[in-house]
Amino acid sequence: MSDNAQTALAQRARHLDSEHLATDRRDAFVLPEGVIYLDGNSLGAMSVAARDATADAVTRQWGQQLIRAWNESAWWTAPERVGDRIASLVGAPSGSVVVGDSTTISLFKAVHAAARLRPDRRVVLTDPDSFPTDVHVTRGVCDQLGLTLELVSPRDAVARLEGSNDVALAAYSHVDYRTGELWDLAAITEAAHQVGALACWDLCHSAGVVDVGLTEGAADFAVGCGYKYLSGGPGAPAFLFVAPQHLAEFTNPILGWNGHAAPFAMSPDHVPADGITRARVGTPPVLGIAALEGALTAYEGLDMGDVRRRSLSLTGFFVECLDALGVDLPIVTPRDDRRGSQVSLRHPAAYAVVQALIARGVIGDFREPDIVRLGFAPLYLSHEDVLTAARHLRDVIDGAEFARPEHAARAAVT
Amino acid sequence: MSDNAQTALAQRARHLDSEHLATDRRDAFVLPEGVIYLDGNSLGAMSVAARDATADAVTRQWGQQLIRAWNESAWWTAPERVGDRIASLVGAPSGSVVVGDSTTISLFKAVHAAARLRPDRRVVLTDPDSFPTDVHVTRGVCDQLGLTLELVSPRDAVARLEGSNDVALAAYSHVDYRTGELWDLAAITEAAHQVGALACWDLCHSAGVVDVGLTEGAADFAVGCGYKYLSGGPGAPAFLFVAPQHLAEFTNPILGWNGHAAPFAMSPDHVPADGITRARVGTPPVLGIAALEGALTAYEGLDMGDVRRRSLSLTGFFVECLDALGVDLPIVTPRDDRRGSQVSLRHPAAYAVVQALIARGVIGDFREPDIVRLGFAPLYLSHEDVLTAARHLRDVIDGAEFARPEHAARAAVT
Numbered sequence: 001m002s003d004n005a006q007t008a009l010a011q012r013a014r015h016l017d018s019e020h021l022a023t024d025r026r027d028a029f030v031l032p033e034g035v036i037y038l039d040g041n042s043l044g045a046m047s048v049a050a051r052d053a054t055a056d057a058v059t060r061q062w063g064q065q066l067i068r069a070w071n072e073s074a075w076w077t078a079p080e081r082v083g084d085r086i087a088s089l090v091g092a093p094s095g096s097v098v099v100g101d102s103t104t105i106s107l108f109k110a111v112h113a114a115a116r117l118r119p120d121r122r123v124v125l126t127d128p129d130s131f132p133t134d135v136h137v138t139r140g141v142c143d144q145l146g147l148t149l150e151l152v153s154p155r156d157a158v159a160r161l162e163g164s165n166d167v168a169l170a171a172y173s174h175v176d177y178r179t180g181e182l183w184d185l186a187a188i189t190e191a192a193h194q195v196g197a198l199a200c201w202d203l204c205h206s207a208g209v210v211d212v213g214l215t216e217g218a219a220d221f222a223v224g225c226g227y228k229y230l231s232g233g234p235g236a237p238a239f240l241f242v243a244p245q246h247l248a249e250f251t252n253p254i255l256g257w258n259g260h261a262a263p264f265a266m267s268p269d270h271v272p273a274d275g276i277t278r279a280r281v282g283t284p285p286v287l288g289i290a291a292l293e294g295a296l297t298a299y300e301g302l303d304m305g306d307v308r309r310r311s312l313s314l315t316g317f318f319v320e321c322l323d324a325l326g327v328d329l330p331i332v333t334p335r336d337d338r339r340g341s342q343v344s345l346r347h348p349a350a351y352a353v354v355q356a357l358i359a360r361g362v363i364g365d366f367r368e369p370d371i372v373r374l375g376f377a378p379l380y381l382s383h384e385d386v387l388t389a390a391r392h393l394r395d396v397i398d399g400a401e402f403a404r405p406e407h408a409a410r411a412a413v414t
Numbered sequence: 415m416s417d418n419a420q421t422a423l424a425q426r427a428r429h430l431d432s433e434h435l436a437t438d439r440r441d442a443f444v445l446p447e448g449v450i451y452l453d454g455n456s457l458g459a460m461s462v463a464a465r466d467a468t469a470d471a472v473t474r475q476w477g478q479q480l481i482r483a484w485n486e487s488a489w490w491t492a493p494e495r496v497g498d499r500i501a502s503l504v505g506a507p508s509g510s511v512v513v514g515d516s517t518t519i520s521l522f523k524a525v526h527a528a529a530r531l532r533p534d535r536r537v538v539l540t541d542p543d544s545f546p547t548d549v550h551v552t553r554g555v556c557d558q559l560g561l562t563l564e565l566v567s568p569r570d571a572v573a574r575l576e577g578s579n580d581v582a583l584a585a586y587s588h589v590d591y592r593t594g595e596l597w598d599l600a601a602i603t604e605a606a607h608q609v610g611a612l613a614c615w616d617l618c619h620s621a622g623v624v625d626v627g628l629t630e631g632a633a634d635f636a637v638g639c640g641y642k643y644l645s646g647g648p649g650a651p652a653f654l655f656v657a658p659q660h661l662a663e664f665t666n667p668i669l670g671w672n673g674h675a676a677p678f679a680m681s682p683d684h685v686p687a688d689g690i691t692r693a694r695v696g697t698p699p700v701l702g703i704a705a706l707e708g709a710l711t712a713y714e715g716l717d718m719g720d721v722r723r724r725s726l727s728l729t730g731f732f733v734e735c736l737d738a739l740g741v742d743l744p745i746v747t748p749r750d751d752r753r754g755s756q757v758s759l760r761h762p763a764a765y766a767v768v769q770a771l772i773a774r775g776v777i778g779d780f781r782e783p784d785i786v787r788l789g790f791a792p793l794y795l796s797h798e799d800v801l802t803a804a805r806h807l808r809d810v811i812d813g814a815e816f817a818r819p820e821h822a823a824r825a826a827v828t
Contacts, residue, residue, distance in 0.1 A: 032478050039481045046477040054472050054701065062648055063460040064446050067453045067777060070827035075648060102696025104670035105519060128682055133671035133696065135682040140669035144558070151682070227697070234476055234489060234700035255554035256518035257547035264827070266782050268542055268549040268565070282516025282547065283641070286648035287468065287701050363481060368680050413484035413678070 001325060009324055009387060016313055016383040023310040025379040028298045029231070036385045036392075038364040040377030041177075041205060041342055044231030044295070053294025054233070057287055078289045079237075079258075079280055085296045086230070086239045089304055090203060090222065091213035096241055098276045099292065100284045103204060103225040103238040104133045105254075107171075109279060110221040110240060111141040112253035114169040114198045117246065121168030121197065125152045125160060131177045134202055138171055154183040158191040167197040174212065175205035175340035178367050180315075180333035182210065182340050186217035193218065204228055207239075209311045209341035209378060211304040214241055221246070229341065229377055232292030240279050247275055256281035298379055311341040311378040314386055318343050318376065321390035327397055332371065342375040347402070355407035356396040362389045415739060423738055423801060430727055430797040437724040439793040442712045443645070450799045450806075452778040454791030455591075455619060455756055458645030458709070467708025468647070471701055492703045493651075493672075493694055499710045500644070500653045503718055504617060504636065505627035510655055512690045513706065514698045517618060517639040517652040518547045519668075521585075523693060524635040524654060525555040526667035528583040528612045531660065535582030535611065539566045539574060545591045548616055552585055568597040572605040581611040588626065589619035589754035592781045594729075594747035596624065596754050600631035607632065618642055621653075623725045623755035623792060625718040628655055635660070643755065643791055646706030654693050661689055670695035712793055725755040725792040728800055732757050732790065735804035741811055746785065756789040761816070769821035770810040776803045 017024070029047045031037055037045055061069040070076050083097035090097070101109075111124065126138045128151035135151070142149040147168065152160045154172045161167060170192045175182050189199040203224035206212050208231075214222055220243050226236030242250050252272065257263045258280035261271040272278040299307075319335060332344040347353045347370060354366040364374040372393075376386065396402060431438070443461045445451055451459055475483040484490050497511035504511070515523075525538065540552045542565035549565070556563040561582065566574045568586045575581060584606045589596050603613040617638035620626055622645075628636055634657050640650030656664050666686065671677045672694035675685040686692040713721075733749060746758040761767045761784060768780040778788040790800065810816060 030477050032480070035480070037480060043476070043481045043483075045480065046472065051472050051477065055469060058460065058465050058468050058647070058705070062457070063444050063465065066446070066449070066451060066459065067457045067779065068772075069457075069648065071825045076827045101515070101519065102670070102699075104672075104696035105515065105668060108668050130682075131671070132674070132677075132680050132682055132684075136669040136671060136674070136684040139684065140667070144667065225697070233472070234483065235697050235703075236701075237699070238696070253554070253558065254519060254522045255550040256516070257545070257550060258518075260546070260550070263546075264782070266546050268544075268546055270546075270550040270553065282518035282652070283639070283649045285516075285651070285699050285702050287650075287705055288699050289649075291472070291701055358482075365481065368678070411485045413490045 005324065009321060013317070013383040013387045016317055020310045020313060023302060023306050023378060024382065025298050026382065029380040031380065034361045036362045036389045038362060038374040038376065038389060040231065041228050041375030042365055043234060044228055044377060045380055047231055047295050047298050049297045050231060050233055050291045050295040054287060054291045057290035075284070075286050078286065078293065079284045080277060082289055082293045082296065083239060083276065085293070086207065089299060090207055090241065091211065091215050092241050093215060093244060095275055096244055097239050098279050099226065099237045099239045099289060100280060101238060103223055104137050106223040106238045106240040107134060107202065108137050108141060109252055109254065110200050110223055111138050111169065111171060113250050114200055114221055115141065115145050115147060116251045117249060118168035118198060121166055123148050123150050123166045124168055125150050125157060125170045127151070127154050127172055129153065129176060129178065130173050131204065134171070134173060154188060157188045161191040161195050161197060164195050167192065167195065169198045169200055171200040173202040173204065174210065177205050178344060178371055178373065180339045180342040180344050182206070182338045185212070185219060189218050205340050209307065211308045219243065226292045230292065231295040231298065233288065233295065235288065236292045237285050237288045242276060242279060250278060252278055252281065254281045258282055258284065307378050311376060312337060314376040314378055314381055314383060315339060315341060315343050317383050318386045318390055321387050325390055325394045327390065327394050329397070341378060342373060345372045346370050347372055349402045351410065352402035352407040353396055356401040356404070357392060359407070360392045360396070362392045419738065423735060427731070427797040427801045430731055434724045434727060437716060437720050437792060438796065439712050440796065443794040445794065448775045450776045450803050452776060452788040452790065452803060454645065455642050455789030456779055457648060458642055458791060459794055461645055461709050461712050463711045464645060464647055464705045464709040468701060468705045471704035489698070489700050492700065492707065493698045494690060496703055496707045496710065497653060497690065499707070500621065503713060504621055504655070505625065505629050506655050507629060507658060509689055510658055511653050512693050513640065513651045513653045513703060514694060515652060517637055518551050520637040520652045520654040521548060521551050521616065522555060523666060523668065524614050524637055525552050525583065525585060527664050528614055528635055529555065529559050529561060530665045531663060532582035532612060535580055537562050537564050537580045538582055539564050539571060539584045541565070541568050541586055543567065543590060543592070544587050544616070545618065548585070548587060568602060571602045575605040575609055575611060578609050581606065581609065583612045583614055585614040587616040587619065588624065591619050592758060592785055592787065594753045594756040594758050596620070596752045599626070599633060603632050619754050623721065625722045633657065640706045644706065645709040645712065647702060647709065649702065650706045651699050651702045656690060656693060664692060666692055666695065668695045672696055672698065721792050725790060726751060728790040728792055728795055728797060729753060729755060729757050731797050732800045732804055735801050739804055739808045741804065741808045743811070755792060756787060759786045760784050761786055763816045765824065766816035766821040767810055770815040770818065771806060773821070774806045774810070776806045
């Protein structure tokens with residue numbers, strides 16, 4: 001590549017950064033020196049606010065207020081309060097989202113509740129290529145309720161739904177965790193509704209980067225995790241959305257005191273709370289919620305449409321850089337706008353490519369069988385970072401660094 | 415009370431403290447100036463180690479190691495590692511306890527799994543006076559599986575079990591959360607086993623203060639929470655024990671990727687992991703586990719028999735002080751050793767009594783309908799604290815401070 005072309009690419013990176021200045025939140029985050037972090041889709045980076053909120057929850061609230069913090073620091077209502085913050089990011093109304101538990105458990109609740117709302121239907125659709133926990137938990141619920149789990153790609157979901165009368169629920173991920181493909185939430189939901197079925201969406205790879213539009217897309221249920229693009233911290237609590245029109249009939253399959261209408265009456269009879277509170281189960285994970293609540297302040301003042309445009313610009317520019325730098329790997333992620341905030345590439349030695357990148361300070365991840373997965377968290381990555389990452393990838397490929405034996409040794413958690 | 419009697423009581427407090435010096439861990443904890451904290455049975459106090467472990471997990475592990483912390487800081491195996499620490503406190507073998515999720519969800523898993531092990535039995539016994547979430551979740555599972563929930567006091571459980579052939583599971587709390595009565599884990603478990611039933615124990619109010627002896631008592635399942643006497647922090651993850659002989663047949667009702675034999679193979683078929691790992695569901699709440707792991711270091715070098723003796727000495731001395739100081743309230747908690755680590759008293763204005771105590775820096779809690787509940791966390795309370803608390807209670811009662819209107823106003827979370 002000529003010096004002129006190099007300079008032009010660098011200039012274009014700076015130009016794009018200036019165009020997207022309004023959504024630059026890099027200063028809100030702490031990242032290690034010399035790291036370009038392309039794994040915010042697996043574990044989002046730590047923000048100053050998340051760090052400080054956790055320290056405050058531990059040292060001042062727990063340490064000094066002790067039991068009084070349930071009132072004085074409003075721990076009790078944190079699941080709904082933080083839920084409302086997330087609702088505003090995924091296009092859902094206040095009072096429709098609650099945080100707590102894991103994504104898997106949230107999906108367990110959603111699928112169970114959806115099946116109860118369609119007692120005459122016997123089929124649940126899900127994507128065979130979903131993140132495995134989605135398939136596991138959905139199959140588990142189907143087995144418990146005597147339903148049939150049918151594995152249908154979201155690509156074929158509309159056709160499967162058309163004219164059918166057996167489907168209770170279509171449960172899909174909004175973005176494919178491996179390929180980064182963004183599915184049409186509104187179209188699949190509409191196809192489900194046309195035949196009397198419901199739709200549940202896993203937003204793990206779209207919340208915080210895509211203008212999800214749950215209300216606009218008429219989604220019935222949704223879940224998502226707090227620790228990817230939302231940067232809520234390792235194992236952050238997940239969120240569960242129940243569309244307002246289903247709340248009165250929502251049945252929680254795990255009945256606990258936090259979902260009770262009067263938890264402190266200590267009555268042995270379970271009376272579900274009004275609204276989304278009935279989706280709660282046990283005592284909320286206060287420290288995890290505190291970190292997540294702090295992290296979400298990074299979105300204050302941002303429009304999700306602008307965040308989405310920045311995200312598309314970053315991933316689009318990365319592909320542009322690969323083309324310009326002559327990195328000739330198959331790109332799995334759609335080049336048009338039907339993508340989340342990642343770019344996935346195929347390479348026969350994908351695991352070692354990722355390790356070689358990490359050795360250079362570019363942290364992405366590997367996904368079976370041959371995928372180099374690079375996530376672009378829009379709030380703390382710039383187009384200049386993107387160009388630098390692309391150059392490192394070129395050097396890894398051109399210099400065959402992936403062939404070095406030290407990059408092939410697998411870690412326990414990949 | 416004469417000056418001589420006062421002096422004698424104070425001397426006795428100091429003497430008892432010197433006798434129990436080996437179990438004094440007060441320096442490991444941070445408590446606000448001027449507070450005597452008798453609510454460690456609701457939210458245990460913060461330890462220096464819990465605070466530091468959380469800060470390290472946030473700032474260094476998450477902030478600097480980022481995604482690499484799953485390996486470098488062994489986040490992935492934390493649920494079993496911290497489970498092993500708890501196992502040693504409750505008399506269970508290594509590999510039988512895992513942490514994560516809430517107590518309610520852990521109990522949901524245990525009751526479901528137990529019912530699967532006794533498919534021919536249709537009845538589950540539980541205590542109508544259990545903490546409500548236990549009754550709610552157990553009834554919920556029974557409804558899902560077509561079983562009958564029978565509310566039988568632990569007092570009558572052995573008689574109910576004798577000669578029966580219909581009981582699948584006896585699910586009881588080890589210590590009554592209101593009265594503090596300690597039930598006979600071994601005797602009820604033995605009665606269950608005699609008739610082919612299983613026993614599940616909720617250790618929320620015994621873990622960390624009673625020498626529980628799960629193996630010795632032959633318990634089949636147990637759950638407990640991390641945020642009471644274990645001082646793991648607000649909403650700390652709970653723990654689940656499955657007796658080794660049941661592990662191979664243990665079926666998790668919520669199938670997630672963390673309970674899978676090969677989670678990173680990303681296979682859509684669920685193959686349960688070996689051992690207690692199969693009881694895991696989703697991504698573990700890393701920050702909550704870090705706080706709990708730090709907190710548990712307070713038990714290092716302690717024998718649970720010694721901790722139990724200290725606990726009994728503290729609660730016994732409190733009753734002795736009340737008698738000596740002429741505080742004439744009905745004591746609900748057994749005066750003999752059949753008690754956990756609390757003393758509960760009845761008073762018609764119990765809520766206001768608790769508020770008046772809090773105004774004096776003695777933090778306990780109120781439980782419906784008329785219970786003043788005072789928990790004595792043995793690791794950070796001394797006999798001198800106990801005497802001071804008893805004197806405050808005498809002053810509140812003798813001065814009718816509970817009658818002041820400011821003490822009657824109920825907070826949202828009581």
